[in-house]
Amino acid sequence: MASLNVGNLGEYLREQRRTAQLSLRQLADAAGVSNPYLSQIERGLRKPSAEVLQQVAKALRISAETLYVRAGILDEKEREELETRAVILADPSINERQKQVLLQIYDSFRKENAAEAAEAAEAAASASKAAGAGADAGTPGPTPDAESPSR
Template identity: 95%
Template sequence: MASLNVGSLGDYLREQRRSAQLSLRQLADAAGVSNPYLSQIERGLRKPSAEVLQQVAKALRISAETLYVRAGILDERERDELETRAVILADPSINEKQKQVLLQIYESFRKENGFDADTDRDTAEDGPRTAAGSGADQPSSPEV
């Protein structure tokens, strides 16, 4: 009855809910979904929509993209980046501002190495662009 990644999605959601020390009812209320529906998702009986996953992720304070990957909505090749973000967002030892700063630093390093949200799909197979390449990535300076 359950589709491919739904079981692991349910297990993951249950794990995250318990880590956040929330009851099923508390999470359902925070996410704006019914308690029985959330229970069915956790047991792998239902495959939630992207909108429901986003609401649950927000209530759990985790990355919605991580849930999308677990549910089979997003491509697997983005998993490493998403898991890195999820680990940062789920870390209880740092506050929200620190999490956002870490994510900004992470994103700046990715951009510096030729990966960003728009080019990830194009460069994932080819590897990052380097400064030693064609020079197309480097700004040209006017001659004086």
Template identity: 80%
Template sequence: MASLNVGSLGEYIREQRRNAQYSLRQLAEVAGVSNPYLSQIERGLRKPSAEILQQIAKALRISAETLYVQAGILEERRGEGLELRASILADPLINEQQKQALLAVYDAFLKENAADGRPGADERADERTDEDEGKTP
């Protein structure tokens, strides 16, 4: 996974907050975090959890995935499991270590499938259709 760049994350959140025309206090209130904590995030002094990033994203009306990528929690990809990853990271019922374990297992499966040269789900569906056309029920 990408390394965390807390400073640029804070700068990005500050920029998004200003674009949304929120004061620091207003965003903190809407996001449900304390004003001092949000200030520390913006200044790059704190590393927010995925849940906090999700709350901030919701308050700013931006994609949580965007903040996850900015924070280095997710690597920027072409939609490769992004929704699944975001759902895992946002799940309040499991802790951070469990979330990272689930993501590691998912990444291992993706690597295994790529190494085996296995086609993607859409290609597999096409192959089944082609094979089924030659068979009689």
């Protein structure tokens, strides 16, 4: 069986399992998956579903989002956003209303920054296109005759 490209997920899982001092069988039991299936995941032979990754993450007491990123299910920016939201929602020192206000502010900053980034990218593309059009037009520069009239 050929090894799947799952972003070194298997190696990471094995490392986390060993750090937690769990055998393959113990982790499989805790996660509710079969021992052979977990072994295949660790060896990169199987790509687990998001549900299985969530069960394994819970058993290892690590972030499921981290496993999603390593499996290619979620990109890094999405993981960071989810973790930020989770931290805000889990903070016991602020009440629910304050949490919702913080999330609204966070969303507004993200939208503002995304709009600014899109505008900057559009401006850069326009400038690049304009510079390319000028070079492609073949506009000749001044000729030696025009610069120094012969009189």
